Structures are given as C-alpha cells and as structure tokens.
Amino acid sequence: MGVEGLVEGDAETPDGGRPVFLGRSSAAAFISEVRGNSLKRRRGDDGVRVPSTNSPASQTSRLSRRAEVDIADLMQQLLLPPRRVADHHLEYYWKYLYPFNPIFHRATFNQRYEEIWTQNLPTTSSPSGPSPEIEDADAIRAFYSLFNILIALGSLHSTPSPEGRSTSSKAVTGDTFFNRAENLITERTMSHNTILSVQVYILMAHYLQITGKVNKCWVMVGTAIRIAQGLGIHLSSASESQAQQQERRRTWSFCLQMDRILGMMFGRQPMAWPHAPDPVPALCDDELLSMEPFSSIRSIPRNEESVLGYFVYSVRYSELLLEVLKVVYTQDVANSAYQGGFRLETYFELLRLDSLIGEWYSQLPPHLVVQADEDFVGEATVTSQAVAMLCRYALPSVAF
Incomplete structure (x- = not known):
C-alpha cells in the first residue's frame, strides 16, 4: 500500500501523538510499508491473529484517564483576563490585523471564544481538526495559547483599555499576553499535529515581527512550517468542508508568506521551496x-x-x-554584481521578473490600488492595504 493519500497521515509519532505526514520517499514510510506487508503474510499463513494487550479499546481507556488528569492540571494553570478586556483587544485585532491575514474561519473561532466564558472548556476542534470527543489537554492548551496571542496582537493597536491604561502600556500589555501564550507551548504541543498548533506558532512569529524581535521570529516561522509539513497541511481531503479547506490553505499560505518575506529581509534561503505553487485561498468571505x-x-x-x-x-x-529569491540563490546575483556587473542572462531574468510583478500589480482590484490623484480618505484599513500593495510593487526595484 502506498504512503501517499491516506497512509501519508497514518504514521504515529513515537510519543503516541497524532498521525504525521510521510512523503513517499521517506525511510519511515518504507519501513511502515514493509512491516505492513510482513504482517499480512503472517496472518495469511495461519489465519489467526494473536490477541494484543494494546487493543484500541484498552488504549482508549488509558488515554482517557490520562487526558482527564492532564486537563485537570492544565485548568489550574490557565489565566483569563476580564471579559471586557479580552473583548476590547480582540475588537482591534479583528479591525486592524485580521483583514491583512485572515488565516482562520472567524465564525468557528467566535464559537470557541464564547465557550471560554460560558463553559468549563471550549470546543477545541477546528474546521480542520478532529471531533471534540477526542480532544485532549494539548488541544486545549493550543487554543488558549491562540487566544492569548490574538489579544497580544490586538493590544498593539488598541486605544486605552476599559481599565484606563494609557497607550504607552501597549507593549507591556502585548508582551504579557505573548508570554502567557508562549508559556502554554510545550514540547508536547509540537507533537500535537493540528492546525491550531501551526496557527499559534505563525501568529507568535507575526507578533515578534511587529515588535522587532526578528531573530526569534525567524525561528518561530521555521517551527510553524515544520509542524505544518508534519501535519500535511498542504494536502487536500475529499471529506473536508469548504471552511476546513480554506482555513487550511490560508494558514499554510501565511506560513509561506512569512518565510519568504523574512528570507528577503535577511538575505537567507526560505525553508519551504515547493515544486509547484500550492492552491491559493479563494476570494470568498x-x-x-x-x-x-x-x-x-x-x-x-x-x-x-x-x-x-x-x-x-x-x-x-x-x-x-x-x-526573486531563487534568482539570488541559484545564479549568485550578489557576487556577480561585485565582480563588475550582471551576466546578460541575469538581466533577462530580472526583466522577466519585473514584468511579472508589473502584471500582478495591474490585476489588483481598484480598492487595492492607490490612484495618483487620490486623497487618503475613506476606510483606514482599505487605504492601508492599497499603500502596502504599492510598497510591495516597488520592493523588487529597490532590492535590485
């Protein structure tokens, strides 16, 4: 049986975590396939299966008891701000940051958010996750970490809070919630292969980028990408809903964006080099x-x-x-420039890229384009998006 498709996600982690994605060429997938074929042959010889003490029922029972203990311990660690403070900062997240990077399905998040205040535990199954019945302490830990990092991001843009804090305390407030989010992340969270874990790490990286902690941001982006690749987040499933599909694609796309932006910023090779473009999220609310x-x-x-x-x-x-980054790393553009100019082939490649970027900018919808005679009035978020697009259009020209 091949390892792509369903089997790619069927290999369990050594610590008993969720299944991980295995590529067809992986050694682990090969060993798993050989082991499976060997078991088939042995069962075919005598037609009898030896009873196992590790039956699914007994494993589920042990996991349930352990999960109850883990959840009880976790609930002693969780800290929640007053509801009005959380609402205040999240309002600014939705207004100023979500339109730029809408990586999750908002209605699903809002449902979980309400459950924080109305139930003992939130329903931590995401549109791309398993059912609530098999969620564990790691899933709850990941969601509360996500909750804290969103408040941290929102606090960077908020006006004085209901508690009367001045705007000068934004960084302190943001760091407080960021530290809470980070403290909830453990090694077990990395083994918890759900989209929640990926979202936590990439949004923590986004916070670090905004606050200027770029070296730590670089590491966080790498962690998010590795977890996403282990999850197989780039793979489609016929059983998923449209909401699941789009949240998955948005999250993975944001990981790739951050990876490439930091690669350009630091002059480093990106971690993810896909052989073919991944499907782009749909233009749909x-x-x-x-x-x-x-x-x-x-x-x-x-x-x-x-x-x-x-x-x-x-x-x-x-x-x-x-x-652009491929040109830099495959043709050694930087060294060529220092040695007296680019090769002719490099000039042609740069002109081709400039043409593609110009074509991209010409295809933007009107509300994302800054007009020459336009006064900067109207909805602030849309204006900011248009200005950001103009800056991106000019970036390659500055880089070269």
Whole structure:
C-alpha cells in the first residue's frame, strides 16, 4: 500500500501523538510499508491473529484517564483576563490585523471564544481538526495559547483599555499576553499535529515581527512550517468542508508568506521551496463557505470585493518573491554584481521578473490600488492595504 493519500497521515509519532505526514520517499514510510506487508503474510499463513494487550479499546481507556488528569492540571494553570478586556483587544485585532491575514474561519473561532466564558472548556476542534470527543489537554492548551496571542496582537493597536491604561502600556500589555501564550507551548504541543498548533506558532512569529524581535521570529516561522509539513497541511481531503479547506490553505499560505518575506529581509534561503505553487485561498468571505463535510468538492463563489482580497493577492505576490529569491540563490546575483556587473542572462531574468510583478500589480482590484490623484480618505484599513500593495510593487526595484 502506498504512503501517499491516506497512509501519508497514518504514521504515529513515537510519543503516541497524532498521525504525521510521510512523503513517499521517506525511510519511515518504507519501513511502515514493509512491516505492513510482513504482517499480512503472517496472518495469511495461519489465519489467526494473536490477541494484543494494546487493543484500541484498552488504549482508549488509558488515554482517557490520562487526558482527564492532564486537563485537570492544565485548568489550574490557565489565566483569563476580564471579559471586557479580552473583548476590547480582540475588537482591534479583528479591525486592524485580521483583514491583512485572515488565516482562520472567524465564525468557528467566535464559537470557541464564547465557550471560554460560558463553559468549563471550549470546543477545541477546528474546521480542520478532529471531533471534540477526542480532544485532549494539548488541544486545549493550543487554543488558549491562540487566544492569548490574538489579544497580544490586538493590544498593539488598541486605544486605552476599559481599565484606563494609557497607550504607552501597549507593549507591556502585548508582551504579557505573548508570554502567557508562549508559556502554554510545550514540547508536547509540537507533537500535537493540528492546525491550531501551526496557527499559534505563525501568529507568535507575526507578533515578534511587529515588535522587532526578528531573530526569534525567524525561528518561530521555521517551527510553524515544520509542524505544518508534519501535519500535511498542504494536502487536500475529499471529506473536508469548504471552511476546513480554506482555513487550511490560508494558514499554510501565511506560513509561506512569512518565510519568504523574512528570507528577503535577511538575505537567507526560505525553508519551504515547493515544486509547484500550492492552491491559493479563494476570494470568498467566511459567511459563504459551507461547513458541511465533503462540501470542498463544490465550487466556491468568487467575490472581488471580499475582505480576503488583500490576502489572496499577497499570496500571489509571495510566489513572485520566491522567484526573486531563487534568482539570488541559484545564479549568485550578489557576487556577480561585485565582480563588475550582471551576466546578460541575469538581466533577462530580472526583466522577466519585473514584468511579472508589473502584471500582478495591474490585476489588483481598484480598492487595492492607490490612484495618483487620490486623497487618503475613506476606510483606514482599505487605504492601508492599497499603500502596502504599492510598497510591495516597488520592493523588487529597490532590492535590485
């Protein structure tokens, strides 16, 4: 049996964590396949299976007892701010940051968020995760970490809070919630292969980028990408809903964007070099996405005015940015420049990339383009997005 498709996600981690993605060429996948074929042959010889003390029922019973203890211990560690403080900072996250990087399905997050205040535990199953019945302390830990990092991000843009704090305390407030999020992350969280873990690490990296802690940001992005690759987040599943599919694609796309932006910033080779472009998230608002299983096979209506417009076109831009980085690392452009100029082939390649970036900018919807005679009035977020797109259009010219 091949290891791609279902089997790619069927290999369990050594510590008993969730299944991980195994590529066809991996040694672990080869050993798993050989072991499976060997078991088939042995069962075929006598037709009798030896009873195992590690039956699924007994394993489930032991895991349930351990999970109850883990959850009880975790609940003693969790700290929640007053509801009005959390609402205040999240409001600014939704207003100023979410339109730029809308990586999760907002309705699903809001449901979990409400459950924090109305139930003992939130329903931590994401649109891309397993059912709530098999969630454990690691899933709850990951969600509370996500909750704290969103408050940290929102606090960077918020006005004085209901508690009367001045705007000068934004960094202190942000760092407080960031530290809470970071303290909830453990080695076990890295083995907890769900999209929640990926979202926690990439949003922590985003916070570090905004606050200027770029070296730690670089490490966090790498961690997010490795967890995502282990999860097989780039793989499609026929059983997933449209909401699951889009949250998965948005999260992976944001990981790739951060990887490439930091690669350009530091002059380093990105971690992820896909052989072919991954599917771009759809230009469609969350309200129009179905949450029914198997609905991902249906077409998703396109809306050029979607709030995801900036994010989707940024994903396409990051693919062009990757092409620029490939030129730098495969043709040694920097050394060529110091040795008296570029080779003719390099000039042609740079002109080709410049043409592609110009074509990308010309395809932007009107609300994402700064007009020459336009006064900077209107909705602040849309204006910021248009200015950011103009800066991205000019970036390669500055880089070269």
